[in-house]
Amino acid sequence: MSEAVRRDPLSRTTAALGSPALGTAIGIIGLIVPVVGWAVDRVNLKALLAIQAVLIIVLAAGHLWVRKNFIPLRRANNLKAMDDAAYYDRVRAQLEAELISDYGEIADGHLRVYASEVPRLSVLLVNTVTEAQAQPQRILAADLTTNPTLLTGRREYIAANRRFTEAGGHINRLFIVWAADLAKEEFARSLLELIGQHRDLGVTCGLAVRDRLRADQAVDVVIFAGAAALVEEEQGDADYNRGRSSVYFKGVGRWSGRFESVWGHGADSAPRVLQTYESVARPQLDAGTWDTDRVTATIAGL
Numbered sequence: 001m002s003e004a005v006r007r008d009p010l011s012r013t014t015a016a017l018g019s020p021a022l023g024t025a026i027g028i029i030g031l032i033v034p035v036v037g038w039a040v041d042r043v044n045l046k047a048l049l050a051i052q053a054v055l056i057i058v059l060a061a062g063h064l065w066v067r068k069n070f071i072p073l074r075r076a077n078n079l080k081a082m083d084d085a086a087y088y089d090r091v092r093a094q095l096e097a098e099l100i101s102d103y104g105e106i107a108d109g110h111l112r113v114y115a116s117e118v119p120r121l122s123v124l125l126v127n128t129v130t131e132a133q134a135q136p137q138r139i140l141a142a143d144l145t146t147n148p149t150l151l152t153g154r155r156e157y158i159a160a161n162r163r164f165t166e167a168g169g170h171i172n173r174l175f176i177v178w179a180a181d182l183a184k185e186e187f188a189r190s191l192l193e194l195i196g197q198h199r200d201l202g203v204t205c206g207l208a209v210r211d212r213l214r215a216d217q218a219v220d221v222v223i224f225a226g227a228a229a230l231v232e233e234e235q236g237d238a239d240y241n242r243g244r245s246s247v248y249f250k251g252v253g254r255w256s257g258r259f260e261s262v263w264g265h266g267a268d269s270a271p272r273v274l275q276t277y278e279s280v281a282r283p284q285l286d287a288g289t290w291d292t293d294r295v296t297a298t299i300a301g302l
Contacts, residue, residue: 081250082109084227087132088249091228094124109250118232118245119154125224125247126160130167134225139164140259142174144210144220144232146181148190152197165202173198174206174263174270176218179299182209185290188281195274206270207277208262209302217262221255229255273302 082088088109095111113121129137139161143151165171175195181187195205210218220232229252234244248255263270280298284290 082227083250083252084132084134084225087128087134087225087227090128090132091124091247091249094128095121109248111247111249112244113247114244118243119157121245121247122154122157122222122230123160125222125228125230126157126164129224129227130164130169132227134227136225137167137169138225139169139171140174140223140256140263141171142176142219142221142259142262144218145175145177145191145194148187148194152194158197158201161198161203162201171198171201171203172206172259172263173203174208174259175274176208176210176213176220176262179209179211179296182277182281182299183292183296185285185292188290188295189285192278192282192285195278204271205274206263207274207302208270209273209299213262217258219255219258221259223252223256223259226252226256228252231255276302 079085079089111121126139128134129139145151161171175191177191182191198205222230224230227249229248230245231248232243232245266272277298281295284295
């Protein structure tokens with residue numbers, strides 16, 4: 001049975017009151033009635049006023065019902081102000097459809113999300129890069145890695161990354177890690193397992209030592225093409241009981257610049273740093289001969 005058939009008479013009545021077609025019809029009738037009254041010599045003034053009153057009451061009732069039952073959503077004042085208007089508009093429309101968060105902010109090119117909303121939004125942002133054909137077809141991701149297992153559990157996000165790379169997109173993922181953590185055997189094992197997982201997705205991985213970065217460089221951020229930047233302000237836990245992030249649709253270039261300043265090029269690039277660390281850590285992990293002093297010395301030279 002269709003939804004229209006299942007609805008009770010009260011629902012159908014209130015829906016009719018909020019109908020745009022009814023509002024238009026009332027407006028037209030409201031214009032016609034005075035004209036007819038003026039054109040006809042013999043007209044009952046009381047009846048004319050009664051008709052006008054009824055029209056106003058019906059229109060007001062419909063307006064009140066719409067305000068009560070629908071969420072008014074602000075629209076962007078200037079869509080062209082967004083770095084990628086088509087990408088932004090797709091994300092905005094999807095968020096409004098899913099009612100994920102407070103949309104008063106997104107009209108200004110900024111959205112704040114909390115806890116369990118972050119993984120869903122991350123997947124949406126990845127998928128939209130392909131759907132909107134945002135340019136370049138590239139994702140830059142910097143992760144402040146204090147617990148590698150948090151990333152391994154985000155299955156939907158990992159699946160979205162796989163679909164993106166299989167569709168021809170390119171992902172650079174930068175792991176930003178404290179030197180003390182890199183020297184720990186169990187941490188190194190988890191980190192290299194995570195890196196292997198991302199490489200299987202077609203992701204280019206790099207490493208940066210957090211101790212040597214400026215505060216503005218050590219930021220957990222994902223940049224989607226040149227269209228949006230997802231900045232993690234408070235890291236969530238495995239159960240998404242906490243965590244807070246912001247999405248920016250304007251000024252994305254500054255986040256890309258910060259990422260590129262850490263990623264680097266040539267012999268000092270993040271992939272080369274990872275290669276140097278891996279060449280010492282991985283053989284020791286495989287052989288069960290972890291040498292903290294040797295690994296620490298390698299980290300000092302990165």
